Amino acid sequence: MIIGVGIDVCPVERFAASLTRTPGLRDRLFTRAEQHTPAGAPRTGESLAARFAAKEALAKALGAPGNLHWHDAEVIVGEHGRPLLTVRGTVARRAAQLGVTGWHVSLSHDGGIASAVVIAEGAPA
Amino acid sequence: MIIGVGIDVCPVERFAASLTRTPGLRDRLFTRAEQHTPAGAPRTGESLAARFAAKEALAKALGAPGNLHWHDAEVIVGEHGRPLLTVRGTVARRAAQLGVTGWHVSLSHDGGIASAVVIAEGAPA
Amino acid sequence: MIIGVGIDVCPVERFAASLTRTPGLRDRLFTRAEQHTPAGAPRTGESLAARFAAKEALAKALGAPGNLHWHDAEVIVGEHGRPLLTVRGTVARRAAQLGVTGWHVSLSHDGGIASAVVIAEGAPA
Numbered sequence: 001m002i003i004g005v006g007i008d009v010c011p012v013e014r015f016a017a018s019l020t021r022t023p024g025l026r027d028r029l030f031t032r033a034e035q036h037t038p039a040g041a042p043r044t045g046e047s048l049a050a051r052f053a054a055k056e057a058l059a060k061a062l063g064a065p066g067n068l069h070w071h072d073a074e075v076i077v078g079e080h081g082r083p084l085l086t087v088r089g090t091v092a093r094r095a096a097q098l099g100v101t102g103w104h105v106s107l108s109h110d111g112g113i114a115s116a117v118v119i120a121e122g123a124p125a
Numbered sequence: 126m127i128i129g130v131g132i133d134v135c136p137v138e139r140f141a142a143s144l145t146r147t148p149g150l151r152d153r154l155f156t157r158a159e160q161h162t163p164a165g166a167p168r169t170g171e172s173l174a175a176r177f178a179a180k181e182a183l184a185k186a187l188g189a190p191g192n193l194h195w196h197d198a199e200v201i202v203g204e205h206g207r208p209l210l211t212v213r214g215t216v217a218r219r220a221a222q223l224g225v226t227g228w229h230v231s232l233s234h235d236g237g238i239a240s241a242v243v244i245a246e247g248a249p250a
Numbered sequence: 251m252i253i254g255v256g257i258d259v260c261p262v263e264r265f266a267a268s269l270t271r272t273p274g275l276r277d278r279l280f281t282r283a284e285q286h287t288p289a290g291a292p293r294t295g296e297s298l299a300a301r302f303a304a305k306e307a308l309a310k311a312l313g314a315p316g317n318l319h320w321h322d323a324e325v326i327v328g329e330h331g332r333p334l335l336t337v338r339g340t341v342a343r344r345a346a347q348l349g350v351t352g353w354h355v356s357l358s359h360d361g362g363i364a365s366a367v368v369i370a371e372g373a374p375a
Binding site for chain 2: 252257259328329330331332352354355356357358359360361362363365366367368369371
């Protein structure tokens with residue numbers, strides 16, 4: 001049973017320019033873990049743009065209630081580099097209200113376009 | 126149980142140019158309600174492009190049978206501005222044939238690219 | 251029950267340039283059937299880019315294990331031109347491990363951007 005779906009497309013160049021222009025934006029949007037690869041290197045603008053798209057897509061899948069905190073949805077790296085979503089706080093509460101029991105996420109970045117799709121899945125009542 | 130999924134990506138500038146170039150296209154594609162925001166302002170080209178992408182994505186989720194009327198799938202605005210799909214006529218009949226019991230839609234427009242994803246969900250038999 | 255979702259966005263021009271530049275790439279990525287339309291015409295660069303995006307999206311839906319062969323996922327053409335996925339060999343084995351029982355795919359190409367979304371569905375245990 002699907003609770004919601006979200007898609008977001010984010011132009012990498014513009015997003016990377018915002019990160020440069022706005023001090024503190026990177027820390028506001030992303031956890032320390034998200035800002036680095038599993039090997040410890042700082043993530044590129046396109047990799048961060050894809051993670052931003054994932055957070056936007058996740059918010060849309062939850063009906064974009066507007067009171068979600070950026071750090072309460074985190075893109076972590078699973079086996080084979082697969083992106084996974086983990087939620088807490090504001091996002092976990094909204095998800096629980098809607099009956100979300102699992103998350104599916106996919107990221108893409110190529111040719112200057114970052115995008116993400118998120119599906120929030122619930123258990124049939 | 127998923128009946129079908131659809132994605133569509135629509136370049137905003139080209140779509141907006143078609144609306145300008147082709148008299149009547151706006152009315153052919155969109156209901157009166159879709160052409161305006163909940164506050165009554167005319168929708169921008171990018172907002173209409175995203176709605177067009179949603180109708181294309183919905184048609185793909187239904188297997189693109191080719192006899193669906195544009196006005197028979199409508200993007201309405203729910204709580205917090207969330208887009209929702211409502212169907213009637215040709216689209217409702219096709220959906221019923223396939224066993225669709227619910228719709229999930231998400232829209233994105235940024236950097237000149239409008240996109241949408243639609244999932245048609247059915248009840249397990 | 252959803253096993254995984256995948257999205258991929260592929261800039262058509264760059265992909266078409268790779269096909270021209272790299273002899274054998276077309277045959278490595280695509281089966282003979284995929285390289286042609288049902289009417290027998292060679293597929294355009296944008297149509298092949300969308301099929302490449304579908305294979306990438308499918309791999310992401312399976313957790314991108316990295317040992318999947320390109321020909322083991324094939325985009326075939328169903329009723330009304332609807333794209334369908336068929337899998338075999340490396341891809342079928344990975345899908346079976348994860349409990350995938352069905353595939354949903356959608357393709358888009360417009361304005362130089364090809365994209366695809368894939369959902370791998372499983373039966374509830």
